[in-house]
Amino acid sequence: xxxxxxxxxxxxxxxxxxxxxxxxxxxxxxxxxxxxxxxxxxxxxxxxxxxxxxxxxxxxxxxxxxxxxxxxxxxxxxxxxxxxxxxxxxxxxxxxxxxxxxxxxxxxxxxxxxxxxxxxxxxxxxxxxxxxxxxxxxxxxxxxxxxxxxxxxxxxxxxxxxxxxxxxxxxxxxxxxxxxxxxxxxxxxxxxxxxxxxxxxxxxxxxxxxxxxxxxxxxxxxxxxxxxxxxxxxxxxxxxxxxxxxxxxxxxxxxxxxxxxxxxxxxxxxxxxxxxxxxxxxxxxxxxxxxxxxxxxxxxxxxxxxxxxxxxxxxxxxxxxxxxxxxxxxxxxxxxxxxxxxxxxxxxxxxxxxxxxxxxxxxxxxxxxxxxxxxxxxxxxxxxxxxxxxxxxxxxxxxxx
Amino acid sequence: xxxxxxxxxxxxxxxxxxxxxxxxxxxxxxxxxxxxxxxxxxxxxxxxxxxxxxxxxxxxxxxxxxxxxxxxxxxxxxxxxxxxxxxxxxxxxxxxxxxxxxxxxxxxxxxxxxxxxxxxxxxxxxxxxxxxxxxxxxxxxxxxxxxxxxxxxxxxxxxxxxxxxxxxxxxxxxxxxxxxxxxxxxxxxxxxxxxxxxxxxxxxxxxxxxxxxxxxxxxxxxxxxxxxxxxxxxxxxxxxxxxxxxxxxxxxxxxxxxxxxxxxxxxxxxxxxxxxxxxxxxxxxxxxxxxxxx
Numbered sequence: 001x002x003x004x005x006x007x008x009x010x011x012x013x014x015x016x017x018x019x020x021x022x023x024x025x026x027x028x029x030x031x032x033x034x035x036x037x038x039x040x041x042x043x044x045x046x047x048x049x050x051x052x053x054x055x056x057x058x059x060x061x062x063x064x065x066x067x068x069x070x071x072x073x074x075x076x077x078x079x080x081x082x083x084x085x086x087x088x089x090x091x092x093x094x095x096x097x098x099x100x101x102x103x104x105x106x107x108x109x110x111x112x113x114x115x116x117x118x119x120x121x122x123x124x125x126x127x128x129x130x131x132x133x134x135x136x137x138x139x140x141x142x143x144x145x146x147x148x149x150x151x152x153x154x155x156x157x158x159x160x161x162x163x164x165x166x167x168x169x170x171x172x173x174x175x176x177x178x179x180x181x182x183x184x185x186x187x188x189x190x191x192x193x194x195x196x197x198x199x200x201x202x203x204x205x206x207x208x209x210x211x212x213x214x215x216x217x218x219x220x221x222x223x224x225x226x227x228x229x230x231x232x233x234x235x236x237x238x239x240x241x242x243x244x245x246x247x248x249x250x251x252x253x254x255x256x257x258x259x260x261x262x263x264x265x266x267x268x269x270x271x272x273x274x275x276x277x278x279x280x281x282x283x284x285x286x287x288x289x290x291x292x293x294x295x296x297x298x299x300x301x302x303x304x305x306x307x308x309x310x311x312x313x314x315x316x317x318x319x320x321x322x323x324x325x326x327x328x329x330x331x332x333x334x335x336x337x338x339x340x341x342x343x344x345x346x347x348x349x350x351x352x353x354x355x356x357x358x359x360x361x362x363x364x365x366x367x368x369x370x371x372x373x374x375x376x377x378x379x380x381x382x383x384x385x386x387x388x389x390x391x392x393x394x395x396x397x398x399x400x401x
Numbered sequence: 402x403x404x405x406x407x408x409x410x411x412x413x414x415x416x417x418x419x420x421x422x423x424x425x426x427x428x429x430x431x432x433x434x435x436x437x438x439x440x441x442x443x444x445x446x447x448x449x450x451x452x453x454x455x456x457x458x459x460x461x462x463x464x465x466x467x468x469x470x471x472x473x474x475x476x477x478x479x480x481x482x483x484x485x486x487x488x489x490x491x492x493x494x495x496x497x498x499x500x501x502x503x504x505x506x507x508x509x510x511x512x513x514x515x516x517x518x519x520x521x522x523x524x525x526x527x528x529x530x531x532x533x534x535x536x537x538x539x540x541x542x543x544x545x546x547x548x549x550x551x552x553x554x555x556x557x558x559x560x561x562x563x564x565x566x567x568x569x570x571x572x573x574x575x576x577x578x579x580x581x582x583x584x585x586x587x588x589x590x591x592x593x594x595x596x597x598x599x600x601x602x603x604x605x606x607x608x609x610x611x612x613x614x615x616x617x618x619x620x621x622x623x624x625x626x627x628x629x630x631x632x633x634x635x636x637x638x639x640x641x642x643x644x645x646x647x648x649x650x651x652x653x654x655x656x657x658x659x660x661x662x663x664x665x666x667x668x669x670x671x672x673x674x675x676x677x678x679x680x681x682x683x684x685x686x687x688x689x690x691x692x693x694x695x
C-alpha cells in the first residue's frame with residue numbers, strides 16, 4: 001500500500017516536471033523576434049529544417065553587426081502542429097517575451113490561427129511557409145507572406161503537363177487538412193480547365209496504415225497521372241504501397257510539402273525514384289547566394305536542404321532588413337518598413353504587393369523537381385533546369401520487378 | 402472483382418493485428434471487469450522498445466518480440482500489482498476508479514515517451530519492408546503476411562494456454578466467477594496480475610508486428626486504445642473468441658469503407674458499426690450465439 005502511494009507520487013511528479021519551461025530574460029542592446037514552428041509532432045521534420053536555416057541566417061546577420069549594432073534574438077516557440085497550441089504560444093510571445101514582430105508559420109491550419117491572433121494584437125507577422133490562400137486573403141493588414149499561396153503551387157506542374165505529359169485523366173489524393181483540401185481543389189479546377197478528366201478525388205485522414213484499398217481503386221481506373229498532396233509520412237507510405245500494387249500511371253506528381261524533403265527518399269527508398277513534385281525553390285536557381293546557402297547548410301549540418309529551408313533562411317534576412325530600415329521598433333514603424341520591402345534573397349526577389357484577392361503577398365514563381373537516383377533535381381521550367389525531365393518512365397523496371 | 406478481393410485481403414491482414422490488440426484488452430476486461438484505457442499506450446511502449454533495439458542494436462523487429470513481450474509482461478504485472486490492485490481496497494464514490502487509473506497511466510506513459518524520444522515520427526527500415534508478392538492480381542505485402550501468421554500463432558498459443566494449463570484454467574475460472582474461484586482456492590490477486598501482464602504482452606506483440614509496416618510517435622496509443630475498445634464491444638465484452646471476430650470484422654469493415662465510401666470515412670465506418678452494435682446487439686457477436694441457443 002505504502003509503496004504504491006510513493007510510486008504514485010513519483011509518477012505525478014515526473015509528469016509535473018515536464019510542464020515547467022525555461023523563461024528567457026530581457027537583455028539590453030538586443031531585438032527580439034518570435035518564431036513559431038512545429039519543432040515536435042507530425043510536422044517536426046519541416047520545423048527542424050526551417051529552424052536550422054533560421055539559425056544559420058541569424059549567425060551570419062549577428063556576425064555582420066546585427067540590427068544597426070543591436071543583437072538580433074530569435075525566440076523559437078514550438079506549435080506542435082496544432083492550431084490551439086499555436087495560438088497560445090503566440091500569445092505568450094507577444095505578452096511575455098514582448099517580441100517586436102513574428103516570423104515562421106509552417107502548416108496552413110496553425111498559421112491561419114496564429115495570423116488571427118497577430119491581427120487582433122496589431123503584431124506584424126511575416127509568414128514564410130503557411131500557404132492556404134485565406135491567410136493573406138482575409139483582408140488582414142498585419143500579415144505579410146513570403147511564399148506563394150497554395151493555389152499557385154501547381155503553376156509549373158501545369159505547364160509541364162501541357163507541354164510534356166499531355167494527360168487525359170487524373171486521380172487526386174489529398175490529406176483532408178486545410179493545405180491538402182485547398183491544394184487538391186485548385187488542381188481539380190486546373191484539370192477541368194485543361195480538359196483533363198478527374199476520375200477520382202479522394203481525401204484521407206493522415207496516419208493511415210493501409211492505403212491499398214484506395215490505390216487499388218486508382219489502379220482499376222488507370223489514370224494517366226496520380227496527383228497527391230501529402231505531408232511526409234503519408235507521402236512515403238503512398239509511394240511504397242503504390243509500388244507494392246504495381247500501380248503504374250504515366251507520372252506520379254506530388255503537390256510539394258512531403259514530396260521534397262530528404263526524408264521522403266529515405267523512407268520510401270526506390271519507390272521515390274522518378275517521382276516529380278511541385279516546389280518553390282531549388283539551389284541551382286540563378287538567385288544570388290542560393291547555391292552558397294545550400295553549400296553552407298550541407299557543410300554545417302551534413303544533410304541536404306530544400307525549399308522550406310530556403311524560405312526560412314530568406315525570411316530571416318527579410319526580418320533583419322525590415323528591422324534595420326524601421327524608424328523604431330514600434331509596430332506601426334515595422335509595418336511601414338515591411339510594406340516598403342524590396343530586396344533580393346536566396347528565395348528570389350521579395351516585395352509585398354496585392355496579388356488578386358491577396359494582400360501583402362510576395363509574388364514568387366514555382367518549379368518542378370524530380371527525384372533522380374536519390375537526388376532532388378530541378379527539371380522544369382527548362383531555362384533553369386539542370387537535369388532533363390525523365391519521361392516516359394518504366395516504373396516496374398525502376399522498382400526492381 | 403479484383404478491387405473487392407484486394408480490399409478484402411487488406412482487411413483480413415490488418416484484422417489479424419487488430420485481433421491481437423483486442424484479445425489483450427478482452428482478457429483484462431473478462432478477469433478484472435475493467436476497461437484498460439492504457440492499452441494503446443502499452444503498445445506504444447512495446448513499439449519504442451522494438452524501435453530502440455532495431456535502430457541501435459540492429460535487431461530485427463520480429464526477433465525483438467522475444468524482448469518486447471516479456472518486458473511488457475513485467476510492466477503489466479508491475480502496473481497491476483502496485484497501481485491497480487491497491488485501488489480495489491479504497492472506498493470511493495466511483496466504483497471504477499481503476500479505470501480512471503488506467504487513463505492516468507496511459508498519459509504518463511505517453512509523456513515519458515515524448516520526453517525521451519520527442520514527438521518526432523520514427524521509422525524502422527527493414528530490407529523486406531516494401532516487398533510484396535502476387536497471387537493472381539492480388540498484391541500481398543510480406544510484412545503484413547508475416548504479421549498475420551504471427552498473430553494466428555500467438556492466438557492459438559494463448560487458447561492452448563487458457564484451455565490446458567493450470568494457470569489458464571484459473572484465469573478462466575476467475576473470469577467466470579471471481580468469488581467462487583477464490584473459494585475453490587484460486588489466488589485471484591495473483592491471477593489478476595498475471596492476466597494484466599498477459600494482456601500487455603499480447604498488445605506488445607501487435608506493436609512489434611506493426612513496426613515494419615507503420616511508423617511510431619508518442620501519441621500513437623490513443624487511436625489504438627479506441628480500436629481495441631471497439632473490437633471488444635463488437636465481440637462481446639470480455640470474450641476472447643469474440644475479440645477475434647471483432648478484430649476481423651473491424652479490419653474488413655474499415656477496408657471496405659475505404660474502398661467503397663471514401664478513404665476519409667474509414668474510421669467513421671468503424672465507429673458506425675460500434676454504435677449500431679451497442680444499440681441492436683448489446684452482447685456483441687457472442688450475443689448472437691446466445692440468441693440462437695435460446
